[in-house]
Amino acid sequence: MKTNALRLLILTFFCKVALGINSGHDYYVNIEMTWSEARNYCREHYTDLSSITNQDEDNAMSELSSGSDSGKEGIWIGLYEDANDTWKWSGGENTSFFNWAMQESTSVMKSCVVHKTSGWLTKNCEDVFPFFCFHKALLLVKENKTWEEALEHCRSREMDLVSLVSESDVVQVLEISKTAQTDNVWTSLRYLGDTWLWVDKVIDNQQSGTQNEMPQCPTWSHHCGALSLQVQHLDSWDCADRLNFICYCKGSSVSK
Numbered sequence: 074m075k076t077n078a079l080r081l082l083i084l085t086f087f088c089k090v091a092l093g094i095n096s097g098h099d100y101y102v103n104i105e106m107t108w109s110e111a112r113n114y115c116r117e118h119y120t121d122l123s124s125i126t127n128q129d130e131d132n133a134m135s136e137l138s139s140g141s142d143s144g145k146e147g148i149w150i151g152l153y154e155d156a157n158d159t160w161k162w163s164g165g166e167n168t169s170f171f172n173w174a175m176q177e178s179t180s181v182m183k184s185c186v187v188h189k190t191s192g193w194l195t196k197n198c199e200d201v202f203p204f205f206c207f208h209k210a211l212l213l214v215k216e217n218k219t220w221e222e223a224l225e226h227c228r229s230r231e232m233d234l235v236s237l238v239s240e241s242d243v244v245q246v247l248e249i250s251k252t253a254q255t256d257n258v259w260t261s262l263r264y265l266g267d268t269w270l271w272v273d274k275v276i277d278n279q280q281s282g283t284q285n286e287m288p289q290c291p292t293w294s295h296h297c298g299a300l301s302l303q304v305q306h307l308d309s310w311d312c313a314d315r316l317n318f319i320c321y322c323k324g325s326s327v328s329k
Contacts, residue, residue, distance in 0.1 A: 099205055101138045101148065102114065102115075105203055106201055107199050120208050121206070122150060122151030122204060122205065123207045124239075125188070146202065147196065148205055149188075150186055150193070153184055164238075172192050174193060185197070185200075210321070213252065213253060213258070214317060214318050214319070215252070215317050218316070220297040221312065224272070226318075227318070232322055233320065233321050234260060234261035235261060235320065236260065236271035238271065243300075253302060258300050259298075259316050260298050260307065264287075269298065294312065
């Protein structure tokens with residue numbers, strides 16, 4: 074028994090060193106792949122390729138890869154240029170933050186982006202680089218609670234109700250909700266004033282598309298957002314109904 078436990082400990086340590094260095098909920102994966110291969114790897118083992126929304130997050134990525142020499146030429150992040158010449162993250166979100174390297178220029182042959190300490194560079198998506206993945210740790214709570222009770226439950230455990238701001242979020246929540254005991258699960262979506270909000274965050278219509286799905290004038294009781302597991306989209310729901318729900322472990326990760 075002790076021998077098996079020791080072997081497991083050694084293997085776990087080896088995998089963390091060889092495959093990824095964990096910091097918060099982002100991982101540096103020291104395997105060279107094309108952008109598409111890296112995205113598939115992240116979606117299989119974590120959640121998706123990492124996105125960067127501000128300078129602090131960009132600095133954190135530099136710190137994450139600072140102990141490795143293999144990422145000096147660049148490390149894939151989730152940013153790519155779609156068919157409409159729009160820069161998006163691999164989860165489907167638009168971006169308003171960029172940190173291009175000086176004198177960086179884009180071309181039709183360079184539609185994917187690598188991160189470097191000196192700034193971001195566009196690369197041919199078929200080039201191979203190591204990459205950053207992120208993992209969004211979720212917990213399905215199989216207890217029937219109102220929206221307010223669900224929010225209190227998550228926050229009392231230093232978590233929060235989950236927000237669905239990307240395709241990756243939806244896919245992961247649908248996967249973890251397969252064993253839910255209700256047909257719908259609470260999310261952090263709430264109608265306040267005249268706007269649908271995630272918890273403490275105004276929805277960017279272009280980023281998540283949620284406002285296209287949600288009624289702009291819901292009935293007074295249906296001011297909470299639940300994800301329908303059968304039709305796989307968000308619905309306005311009676312906040313007093315009792316549903317299972319998803320808590321999100323902010324700033325945490327699950328090692329692979």
